[in-house]
Every structure is written in C-alpha cells, then in structure tokens.
Amino acid sequence: MRRSNLAVFFTVIAVLGLIVFTTLYFTSSQKSVKGAGDAELFEKNGFSAVVIKPEKALEMLQAGNRRYATEVRLKDPGVSRNARKILLKGQAPFATILACADSRFPPELFFDAGLGQLFVVRNAGNQLFPDTLGSIEYASLYSTSRLIVVMGHQSCGAITEAARFMRQPENGATPALNSIVCTLIPAVLIAGKKDLNISEDKLIDDAVKENVRMVCRAILQSSEPLRKMSASGKLKIVGAYADLDSGKIEFFQP
Ligand SMILES: [Zn+2]
DSSP: OHHHHHHHHHHHHHHHHHHHHHHHHHHHHHHHHHHHHHSOEEEETTEEEEOOOHHHHHHHHHHHHHHHHTTOOOSOSSOSHHHHHHHTTOOOOSEEEEEEOOTTOOHHHHTTOOTTTEEEEEETTOOOOHHHHHHHHHHHHSSSOOEEEEEEETTOHHHHHHHHHHHOGGGOOOHHHHHHHHHHHHHHHHHHHHOTTOOHHHHHHHHHHHHHHHHHHHHHHHOHHHHHHHHTTSOEEEEEEEOTTTOOEEEEOO
C-alpha cells in the first residue's frame, strides 16, 4: 500500500515536471523564433549584419548628437585600425544623411559616429539631383540604411546665395554655380511668401528648412521603391537642422 502510494506520488511529480518542462521549452523556442523572425538580416558576399529599424536609427543619431553637443564624445566611436579591419568584410550603415557640403557640418562628427555607420551624400544646399537619388537608393535598397535624414544648417551659403541671386540675377557666378543656386530659389520664395516682413537672417533659416522639406518630399516622389518602403513603415525620411552655435541638431517631420 505504501509502495503503491509512493509510485502514484512519483508518477504525478514526473507528469507535472514534464508539463512544466514542455511549456517552458515551447515558450522559449517560440520566443527565439519570433526574435529571429523580427530582425531583418542583411547578407552580401559572405558579410552579414542585422538591419537597424528606422526608429532605433533615429534614437542612435539623437544620442550621438547629444554626445557631440555636450562634448562627451566616445573615446573611439569606431575609427581605429581594428574598426577598419572589421569593415574590410563589408559595410552596414544604419542611416543615410543627405547634407550640405559646408565644411563646418561634417555629419560623422555631429553624430559622433564611426566608420561604416553613416552613408553620407553631400552637395551644396543638400539638394536632390539624379545621382544623389541613386546614392540614397543604393543605401536603402542594396544596403542596410532604413533611415534617410536630409540635413540643412545654420548660415547656409548656398541658400544665402540663392536669395541674393534672386534679387540680382545679373551678378551670377559660373554656369555650374548658377545652376546649383537656381535650384534653391523656390525654397527662398516659399519662405518669403509665408512672412512678408521677415528679416534676412530668418528668411535664410526658414528657406533652409523649407528646402529640407522639399527635398524629403522629392525623394519619395522620385523613387517608387523608396516610396513603397516608406508606405510599409520599413523606411523613414526625416528633416534635420544643424545649429553651429550649440552643435545641436533639431529633427522635424517633412
Ligand atoms: Zn550649406
């Protein structure tokens, strides 16, 4: 009698143990499968990397800019010989930055970023030309960038020149320079129309932001694959304004 009670007791314990084990095993395996399924993996020529989602990429840029503006930059953000060695296998940038060529605003420094982290495209006035769009498309369609930032800045010479050229077209520069400046005139006109009593400094600042918004919209209008990615939530495009006084970058929806 005692023996049979003992046998029943151990059988119950064994069954309970089996139930707990099975539940834990399947819960944990479901979690890991879900985790693997959520993450997008990028693979190219034997190089692989996890793709960083746009929301996370934006947080990383904001954190990097906070470090830069408060002068607590990373000791090594990833620019060492060792970093270069790792990057020999491939690149996995987490954001694309279309920025002005102005020498005072290098995106890698303003975002405290290392090699292989930012896919940077630059020209005077951070404008969208066909080759600019091609570079941006490459980073999002054939590489790992899922965040596009169009970044204007304080005291932009290209925008200032566009405002001047608009008033005195007879005082143009070279044909190539005139063509760059002319493309920026619509942004100045829109900024000026919004406030007829605007000061010159405010006009330039507003035109910089207007140009950023126009370029953000033009990227989506010009590229069907990027438009589809954006509509599905896989890609984000945001505007940004870099301030030289504070070193801070303000992000805004285009
Ligand atoms: Zn500029």
